[in-house]
């Protein structure tokens with residue numbers, strides 16, 4: 001079978017390594033932090049997850065685009081949040097009768113630049129060994145040296161505050177108004193399926209912009225606080241740390257996911273650090289140290305909380321650890337009704353092993 005002529009594209013890494021491939025999505029140039037996700041499915045949920053804002057995603061699954069896209073149902077936020085995409089085989093056509101369109105059109109409309117025809121096994125092994133770095137993709141600048149020079153304009157993820165760029169601008173509500181539980185959701189880049197998981201369990205959620213003051217959250221008279229996932233470096237978010245500190249003082253239940261877990265840790269005096277490579281995929285094994293059971297989890301994070309500082313903390317205990325690298329995956333406060341996990345119990349996409357955490361939060365509010 002002969003393929004139609006495709007526009008060429010280049011991927012250049014921060015250390016100067018060049019990969020050649022073909023353009024997908026919009027013709028253009030895009031740079032960001034290069035991250036790989038090993039999930040076998042759920043590409044649209046990944047691309048619309050606000051936690052990926054500013055990042056170029058390498059999908060290690062070799063076929064991308066083949067089941068098209070669905071508007072609404074498979075979107076974790078209003079529109080695509082990633083900066084760019086890299087894959088092996090990109091399918092411009094799709095076969096699924098429920099799809100609303102092709103991934104190619106979806107990316108074109110969202111101005112997303114991508115590259116395919118890349119040996120993603122080679123690329124992932126490379127960045128796995130060298131560690132996380134920035135990259136740039138282009139289907140218009142095809143001189144590697146010129147493109148490499150453009151890379152210096154891509155900001156470093158470390159120290160970058162991004163939540164306020166993806167958070168809601170105005171408050172909104174979800175769930176039944178006369179519900180037994182009112183939850184104040186601090187939106188640091190929240191995924192839709194997380195708010196839905198709370199609403200499905202009978203919580204009436206009011207979602208607040210990232211930089212909302214504690215006083216405004218408190219004015220909603222919530223039964224509990226939820227601190228969401230989101231992009232960027234948690235250490236660059238003193239405003240959210242301050243809000244969480246004040247929320248803890250109320251002695252009301254507080255639950256954090258991913259970035260929310262990192263913010264709860266910072267508010268408890270535990271530091272965070274940038275990992276050599278993040279955890280991004282659907283099959284990360286986590287051990288629950290309270291029950292002794294293992295969970296298969298969905299993950300997406302590039303920062304983590306400092307293990308030794310958790311261990312030494314008088315009022316914080318480790319509840320979950322990652323069985324691949326022993327990093328901290330969950331904590332709880334001994335002196336407050338507050339807990340958090342580094343991974344994604346809403347698991348959209350992903351396994352459902354960890355959904356009990358939403359039930360635990362509801363029970364704490366009872």
Ligand SMILES: NC(=O)CC[C@H](N)C(=O)O
Nearest residue numbers: 051229230258259302303
């Ligand atoms: N999914 C998230 O909330 C990610 C948190 C944070 N931005 C990190 O990369 O570690």
